[in-house]
Amino acid sequence: MRRKLKEIKVAVAGQPNSGKSTIFNLLTGGRQHVANYPGITVEKKTGTYRIQEHKVFLTDLPGTYSLTSYSLEERIARDFLLQEKPEVIVDIVDATNLERNLYLVFQLAEIGIPLVIDLNMADVAKSRGFQIDTEKLSQEIGAEIVPTVGNKGRGKRELRQTIHKAYESKKSPRRLDYGKELESILKPLGQFLSKDANFSKRYPIRWLAVKLLENDSEAQRAVKKYSTNGEEILSYVEEERKKFISQYEEAPEKSIAHQRYREAEKIVGHCVKQIRTEPKTLTDRIDMVVCNRFSGLIVLLGTIYAMYNLSIVQGYKITNYTWPLLAGLQKFLVLSLPPEGFVFDPLLRAMPLGVIGGVIAVLNYVPIFIILFALIAIMEDTGYLARMSFILDRVFRYFGLHGQSVLPLVLGGVYVGGCAIPGVMACRGIKDEKARLATMLVVPLMNCLAKIPLYVLLLGLFFAATKGIMMFFIGTITIIIALGVAKILSLTILKRKESAPFILEMPPYHLPTIGGVLRRCLERLGIFIKKIITVVMVVMCLVYLLINFPGLSKERKAHYNSQANRIKKSFMKKIGEDNPYTKLLAGDGLINFTKYRNDYRAATRGVEEEKTKKVIEQKFRQRNFEFFKIVKKGKYELEGKKIKDKDAKKVHKTYKKVFNQRRELRAEKKKETIKGSFLGRVGIALEPITKKLGFNWQVNIALISAFAAKENAVGTIGVLYESPPTEREDRLEKRLGEKEGGWTPLHALAIILFMAMYPPCIPTLLMIRVESGSTMWMLFATFYPIILGIIFAFLAFTAGNLLGFSGLKMMITIYTLAIVFMVGVGFIKRKEKTVQQKTAQDEIHR
Amino acid sequence: MDGLKVMPLAMLPPGQKARIVSLSGGRGLQAHLYGMGLGLGSEVMVIYRGAPGPFLVAVKETRLAMGQGMAYKIMVSLENKVEQARPLQQPNNL
Numbered sequence A: 001m002r003r004k005l006k007e008i009k010v011a012v013a014g015q016p017n018s019g020k021s022t023i024f025n026l027l028t029g030g031r032q033h034v035a036n037y038p039g040i041t042v043e044k045k046t047g048t049y050r051i052q053e054h055k056v057f058l059t060d061l062p063g064t065y066s067l068t069s070y071s072l073e074e075r076i077a078r079d080f081l082l083q084e085k086p087e088v089i090v091d092i093v094d095a096t097n098l099e100r101n102l103y104l105v106f107q108l109a110e111i112g113i114p115l116v117i118d119l120n121m122a123d124v125a126k127s128r129g130f131q132i133d134t135e136k137l138s139q140e141i142g143a144e145i146v147p148t149v150g151n152k153g154r155g156k157r158e159l160r161q162t163i164h165k166a167y168e169s170k171k172s173p174r175r176l177d178y179g180k181e182l183e184s185i186l187k188p189l190g191q192f193l194s195k196d197a198n199f200s201k202r203y204p205i206r207w208l209a210v211k212l213l214e215n216d217s218e219a220q221r222a223v224k225k226y227s228t229n230g231e232e233i234l235s236y237v238e239e240e241r242k243k244f245i246s247q248y249e250e251a252p253e254k255s256i257a258h259q260r261y262r263e264a265e266k267i268v269g270h271c272v273k274q275i276r277t278e279p280k281t282l283t284d285r286i287d288m289v290v291c292n293r294f295s296g297l298i299v300l301l302g303t304i305y306a307m308y309n310l311s312i313v314q315g316y317k318i319t320n321y322t323w324p325l326l327a328g329l330q331k332f333l334v335l336s337l338p339p340e341g342f343v344f345d346p347l348l349r350a351m352p353l354g355v356i357g358g359v360i361a362v363l364n365y366v367p368i369f370i371i372l373f374a375l376i377a378i379m380e381d382t383g384y385l386a387r388m389s390f391i392l393d394r395v396f397r398y399f400g401l402h403g404q405s406v407l408p409l410v411l412g413g414v415y416v417g418g419c420a421i422p423g424v425m426a427c428r429g430i431k432d433e434k435a436r437l438a439t440m441l442v443v444p445l446m447n448c449l450a451k452i453p454l455y456v457l458l459l460g461l462f463f464a465a466t467k468g469i470m471m472f473f474i475g476t477i478t479i480i481i482a483l484g485v486a487k488i489l490s491l492t493i494l495k496r497k498e499s500a501p502f503i504l505e506m507p508p509y510h511l512p513t514i515g516g517v518l519r520r521c522l523e524r525l526g527i528f529i530k531k532i533i534t535v536v537m538v539v540m541c542l543v544y545l546l547i548n549f550p551g552l553s554k555e556r557k558a559h560y561n562s563q564a565n566r567i568k569k570s571f572m573k574k575i576g577e578d579n580p581y582t583k584l585l586a587g588d589g590l591i592n593f594t595k596y597r598n599d600y601r602a603a604t605r606g607v608e609e610e611k612t613k614k615v616i617e618q619k620f621r622q623r624n625f626e627f628f629k630i631v632k633k634g635k636y637e638l639e640g641k642k643i644k645d646k647d648a649k650k651v652h653k654t655y656k657k658v659f660n661q662r663r664e665l666r667a668e669k670k671k672e673t674i675k676g677s678f679l680g681r682v683g684i685a686l687e688p689i690t691k692k693l694g695f696n697w698q699v700n701i702a703l704i705s706a707f708a709a710k711e712n713a714v715g716t717i718g719v720l721y722e723s724p725p726t727e728r729e730d731r732l733e734k735r736l737g738e739k740e741g742g743w744t745p746l747h748a749l750a751i752i753l754f755m756a757m758y759p760p761c762i763p764t765l766l767m768i769r770v771e772s773g774s775t776m777w778m779l780f781a782t783f784y785p786i787i788l789g790i791i792f793a794f795l796a797f798t799a800g801n802l803l804g805f806s807g808l809k810m811m812i813t814i815y816t817l818a819i820v821f822m823v824g825v826g827f828i829k830r831k832e833k834t835v836q837q838k839t840a841q842d843e844i845h846r
Numbered sequence B: 001m002d003g004l005k006v007m008p009l010a011m012l013p014p015g016q017k018a019r020i021v022s023l024s025g026g027r028g029l030q031a032h033l034y035g036m037g038l039g040l041g042s043e044v045m046v047i048y049r050g051a052p053g054p055f056l057v058a059v060k061e062t063r064l065a066m067g068q069g070m071a072y073k074i075m076v077s078l079e080n081k082v083e084q085a086r087p088l089q090q091p092n093n094l
């Protein structure tokens, strides 16, 4: 029997990094971002739990220092509280920082909704020597108080019960008394506002009165929009404000803030005793080293190097162990597809083959991502990430970025390996609109993991001796260019965007929790895998269609079929009528044998151990004994005797020739198909232009297909340079080397640099659209990298050839140019400082 | 305000305590700063000062990182008695 539960709406509010998400997770058992970095939660998240006959709907709000309308978070939190009208507000208060947190408590109390104070971080407060008299505190604030230790799960039951009690009692919290001078304005204003009954139902009057007196623009808008006598009210408030200012020589908002401070100070004085003061906390001592200009830089570089080494280098080693699993999965999936034909394969085989290959290739990166995301989560959780913002703000500021641009850039792949999608999403935390857009637009320039295989392929082929140093240049040139581009963007098209000064709370260091790190890591991994499974699949299908259609004409198809028949016929003739195997291989027999032989070779490839080999052989022997004789070249055992079968040997030898002929025929057909396909035509049409960049039509096609998802580049090159589906990458290198003997390192360098600048993949672009809220920015993010890429490829190829430079020399030249460019733009227009100094001086007199 | 040594927070020597006397910047920003604990009369101390920036500033238990621009928007005074000079303490004749 199920009773219908009554619902209670509860909001979790509080200042940033006070532990809201931790408490939210604790209460609901939900999964929410937790990190020791202020401003992680930007969207609101909901979860539920049951208590007695009630179902509690909990909403985790973004952290806000106060309830102004300054930042996105504050507006989200405020709109939720006012419009959704939760029945209880739980304010998560950081016990180590009570005084500051009370500033928000007072404002929440003004809304009039029953309030529960969760005194979180009780453990830290205790260890720092604070003694908090919660009973007294509860009396002074006029709301229930529950001490908790969120990350250890302490206080959960009490908190749930107190929330429930607050809901039942429906008692409004006590409101702050702002003192005679202010109250003499606030009281009549409140009465004035409540004249309109409809309006006073919509908004908490006390809260609105205070906000109006504070000259809050959102509050003014609300009055104008919803109150019947809005204009009248606003002019009344304006009048009162003027009077106040002339009387006390101070803006009311300042007096209001001051009054809150005084009250907070008073309450803390009454209720908090510090029995032991540490002259310098551990955090401060660590910060002396970590935030220092010199030692901080060393720590920073060390951290980035360690991240690179652990995730990319070690992660790559792990993929050696995981690859066989994935390859096994691939083999298994391929088995379920319809069988291949002699020249033409059924569409239902060819298309899924491409899709499966693409997805598996990307899944291969998963171990690297797990390590990378876990490390980033650890940096967030310990509090080091916030210090990275601190150290790098100095540098970033020169380029129109912001200290908080660090996280997006790291996620995007600062050296090598990252993913632009979580990177773009992480831009949300940046308060400065200008820097936020600039960061979002340059994050895709970072080296996402999917760009790496193409680098590795080409470097291995053309720069074998200098591979390491080349990788370093490529890995770092992108950040150099990104900084320069960010600066140019902020000087030009972002000029008019609002800019906010950098100010960020540095949370105290603490040990990361396993749960928190795991949760964040898996969340980001989930996003990445979702991308593969959905987007890459769709895109691979699309690419397949684009490079296979409209397909060959009837005549050409007939041509290939007759060629196939010729091969079959000559095979039959060569083995001779009297060969016992002739009948077996007639008609479909040949293609059946081909499939058998392919399977046999796939099964025995790389098998060293005698025992396993025997088992496999036994299996194939049972599957088809006659075929087995052929693949064993006529040497097999029968009833304990060793048998040499000359006929079978002959068939095998002849078949090998047929096999090669077939392969060539199929390759020829494929190439012709692609050349005539939609994408092929585009690639060929572009060749006259891209020749200057060193790209032939094959490369053009590969690069175009990479637009969908970068991991496609190597795959498409593989197709164009004829790789049967089962072959591995190392073979591709060889083929590419043979077929493109005319390529020089400059060709390769041009391709690599173009890839480095390359437009974001489609999923990232969609994310940019979501996060910037504009299609225009998405289009911009698509096209400017192409222009950049063309410039760099042109430099590398055409200029390189003119100068007669080697690949490495050209790389160094371009690298130097990039640095000069970056430093050059970095110094443009740094007058801001003096302007701000001036305004600061002006303000004193106000 | 004679006798008080007023200067931007950016100029305050590290380790020296001071009180905020004024904030500049948009009204929205000011309100936001109040919430972060940077209100008039709050005691602040520069812990680390990167020339030209950023600054690591202590406000009670909070540690704030701020850019140079921000540090120039906050005016502080070395004098400790600023708070007593607040206008609301001395009721005006209404």
Ligand SMILES: Nc1nc2c(ncn2[C@@H]2O[C@H](COP(=O)(O)OP(=O)(O)OP(=O)(O)O)[C@@H](O)[C@H]2O)c(=O)[nH]1
Pocket: A014, A015, A016, A017, A018, A019, A020, A021, A022, A023, A033, A034, A035, A036, A037, A038, A039, A040, A041, A042, A062, A063, A064, A120, A121, A122, A123, A124, A148, A149, A150, A151, A152, A381, A510, A513, A516
């Ligand atoms: N020692 C201790 N750490 C805690 C406690 N509660 C939370 N934390 C840690 O404090 C950090 C911040 O917690 P979050 O839950 O992400 O804080 P938040 O308020 O949601 O932060 P934003 O969403 O960024 O505003 C995390 O590293 C938590 O593990 C506590 O009671 N004691």
Ligand SMILES: [Mg+2]
Pocket: A020, A021, A022, A033, A034, A040, A041
């Ligand atoms: Mg949170």
